[in-house]
Amino acid sequence: MAGYISIKNLQKYYGTFHALKGIDLEIAQGEVVCVIGPSGSGKSTLIRCINRLEPFSNDSAITVDGVPVVPGRSLAKVRAEVGMVFQNFNLFPHLTVRENIMLAPRRVRGTPRAEAQGLADRLLARVGLSEQGDKYPSGLSGGQQQRVAIARALAMEPQVLLFDEPTSALDPEMVGEVLDVMRDLARTGVTMVVVTHEMGFARQVADRVIFMDGGAVVEAAPPETLFSAPVEQRTRNFLHAVLDH
Amino acid sequence: MDLFETFLNFDVLARTWPMLVKGLWLTLKLGVASILAGLVLGLILCLTRLYAIAPLRWLTRAYIDIFRSIPLLVLLIVVYYALPFVGVRLSAFVSAMAALTLVSGAYTAEIFRAGIEAVPKGQFEASAALGLNHRQTMTDVILPQSIRVVIPPLTNNSINVIKDTALASVVAMPDLLKQATQAQALTANPTPLIGAAAIYLAFLLPAVLLVSRLERRMNRGQV
Ligand SMILES: Nc1ncnc2c1ncn2[C@@H]1O[C@H](COP(=O)(O)OP(=O)(O)OP(=O)(O)O)[C@@H](O)[C@H]1O
Numbered sequence: 001m002a003g004y005i006s007i008k009n010l011q012k013y014y015g016t017f018h019a020l021k022g023i024d025l026e027i028a029q030g031e032v033v034c035v036i037g038p039s040g041s042g043k044s045t046l047i048r049c050i051n052r053l054e055p056f057s058n059d060s061a062i063t064v065d066g067v068p069v070v071p072g073r074s075l076a077k078v079r080a081e082v083g084m085v086f087q088n089f090n091l092f093p094h095l096t097v098r099e100n101i102m103l104a105p106r107r108v109r110g111t112p113r114a115e116a117q118g119l120a121d122r123l124l125a126r127v128g129l130s131e132q133g134d135k136y137p138s139g140l141s142g143g144q145q146q147r148v149a150i151a152r153a154l155a156m157e158p159q160v161l162l163f164d165e166p167t168s169a170l171d172p173e174m175v176g177e178v179l180d181v182m183r184d185l186a187r188t189g190v191t192m193v194v195v196t197h198e199m200g201f202a203r204q205v206a207d208r209v210i211f212m213d214g215g216a217v218v219e220a221a222p223p224e225t226l227f228s229a230p231v232e233q234r235t236r237n238f239l240h241a242v243l244d245h
Numbered sequence: 246m247d248l249f250e251t252f253l254n255f256d257v258l259a260r261t262w263p264m265l266v267k268g269l270w271l272t273l274k275l276g277v278a279s280i281l282a283g284l285v286l287g288l289i290l291c292l293t294r295l296y297a298i299a300p301l302r303w304l305t306r307a308y309i310d311i312f313r314s315i316p317l318l319v320l321l322i323v324v325y326y327a328l329p330f331v332g333v334r335l336s337a338f339v340s341a342m343a344a345l346t347l348v349s350g351a352y353t354a355e356i357f358r359a360g361i362e363a364v365p366k367g368q369f370e371a372s373a374a375l376g377l378n379h380r381q382t383m384t385d386v387i388l389p390q391s392i393r394v395v396i397p398p399l400t401n402n403s404i405n406v407i408k409d410t411a412l413a414s415v416v417a418m419p420d421l422l423k424q425a426t427q428a429q430a431l432t433a434n435p436t437p438l439i440g441a442a443a444i445y446l447a448f449l450l451p452a453v454l455l456v457s458r459l460e461r462r463m464n465r466g467q468v
């Protein structure tokens with residue numbers, strides 16, 4: 001059965017470097033998938049192909065809700081449905097927190113200002129930042145900025161959320177507040193693909209964990225299986241290295 | 246002979262002052278018009294150079310390099326004295342404004358490009374991921390952030406344009422310098438030239454100091 005996100009034979013080259021070597025992956029609607037793996041294994045590249053921040057070769061095929069991720073109108077449709085949260089937040093520094101959240105609904109959906117404002121305030125409340133709407137991003141802590149970035153992505157009411165190491169740039173004491181928000185999101189039925197080094201989060205929240213190495217998916221299984229009984233030697237080595245450091 | 250009588254003759258200055266003011270007015274008109282037109286041209290050139298299809302990108306790139314290399318005086322003389330041979334006869338003001346704008350546009354394009362390239366890649370990616378199209382990304386996200394980076398070099402370029410307006414006197418445009426040389430001829434006294442130099446300084450020195458202050462502020466790191 002084709003998944004909500006369907007990835008077939010995904011090949012990605014950076015120049016001559018073969019970064020993704022034929023990835024096949026089907027992700028169901030509402031599924032929470034965590035992607036783990038060593039540095040340089042292609043995790044970011046994989047999720048950045050899903051909304052085509054990275055172009056990929058023509059013999060590869062990705063569809064989201066049946067819509068092919070190819071340049072043009074259908075890509076615009078996909079991007080309106082797929083939200084993304086980055087390691088470095090990438091908030092718009094010249095806009096207030098509220099304006100950051102309002103921008104895409106206003107421009108892409110044509111939502112009236114007052115309505116977008118209401119939406120922004122509801123989303124800020126949802127990520128626990130009701131009082132911060134008038135501030136600029138630079139006035140917030142890292143954890144708060146990342147929660148704003150999540151609210152900004154949610155403003156487009158996406159069916160899919162992509163996270164690329166959302167807590168890796170945070171001071172340790174702020175990791176928890178961001179993971180809490182993500183945990184709540186996972187319960188709402190939105191499809192999530194999360195690249196993370198937070199094994200605890202993956203174990204608790206993921207429906208399926210994907211281990212990547214060398215540009216390929218080595219092993220994919222529910223967390224209880226993958227963490228306690230990995231099949232592949234490479235998975236075992238990786239887990240051994242990250243779990244008892 | 247008394248130096249003051251020669252170079253700072255208040256009587257001569259008072260008599261020729263109206264001429265200088267008329268020249269100043271024309272200089273400012275020419276300068277401001279060329280700066281504004283150069284900004285528009287520069288923005289168009291910059292966006293074309295960065296985002297248009299390949300042949301247009303090469304063309305704008307060639308344009309920018311050529312017009313940054315050609316001496317303004319040469320360009321001005323070509324526009325004013327050579328174009329009439331192919332039937333294009335422009336007034337002194339339009340010739341000067343065209344030459345200043347063509348060159349200022351090339352410099353401005355490079356300034357805008359540096360401003361856009363100073364915006365981190367993540368800002369483009371966040372915009373794309375949200376579904377903003379290219380135009381929305383530029384107007385709502387990238388250009389507002391570039392503005393702060395480009396203000397000091399743009400001010401610098403504007404100073405250069407105002408200074409270069411003095412070249413218009415060679416095509417007989419009665420700008421500040423031309424008026425001053427004529428006043429000098431009329432009164433057989435160089436004081437009007439000193440007066441003109443002082444007027445240029447009065448306008449441009451504060452602008453130069455402003456740029457230094459802006460640059461120091463940017464270097465302290467709030468971009
Ligand atoms: N823009 C690029 N140009 C060239 N090579 C790249 C580029 N981006 C990534 N790569 C290479 O592709 C490979 C996969 O990179 P990717 O960023 O997807 O890895 P990752 O699994 O996300 O690693 P990390 O955990 O360090 O974020 C790496 O070897 C990287 O050096």
Ligand SMILES: [Mg+2]
Nearest residue numbers: 043044045165
């Ligand atoms: Mg990565």
